[in-house]
Amino acid sequence: GQNIDQPTEMTATEGAIVQINCTYQTSGFNGLFWYQQHAGEAPTFLSYNVLDGLEEKGRFSSFLSRSKGYSYLLLKELQMKDSASYLCAAGAAGNKLTFGGGTRVLVKP
């Protein structure tokens, strides 16, 4: 079976750092994806972690621990435009993605 958990909502201040956690239980796990989705738009690819460790891409970083079934997305130097939903998805056999419910991040001035 597949089970992906992430917080429903988080609020942070402009310029701050926010960490969105995701835990997963996935048969045939082969990688962890993070997407950003603004209201009314399609998801935008942020990261894909296959190996354990931290990957940094500018203000966004993603971490994976396969042994713990755990990932996080770190958003630094938050900007107002970062207000969006962030979707965690676990990849499995056949490259199929199972999505968590999404975390709505609200950035306040």
Add this chain to the structure above:
Amino acid sequence: SAVISQKPSRDICQRGTSLTIQCQVDSQVTMMFWYRQQPGQSLTLIATANQGSEATYESGFVIDKFPISRPNLTFSTLTVSNMSPEDSSIYLCSVEYLGGEQYFGPGTRLTVT
């Protein structure tokens, strides 16, 4: 990353009718997928569109309701058949690109009245 387009971007349809959604990619890709995002929900995989063979459907989705075509490595269609208001959703195609990354098309917003 691949450039992915979908047609139509949105439509309003009457119950009992069918709508075919097109997904076009600017480069050849092996794996294409169709997802649904119901209002206020996250994404759910409908099926994997395989080139040269029948699509592979996830639990809860059947070919009669969501027939899929994949005539070549750059194009796929999803048909939503005999629509009911419960089919009102955003339908998205995705492609797996080099390195395993998956990218989504802009989506088709369907409203069934």
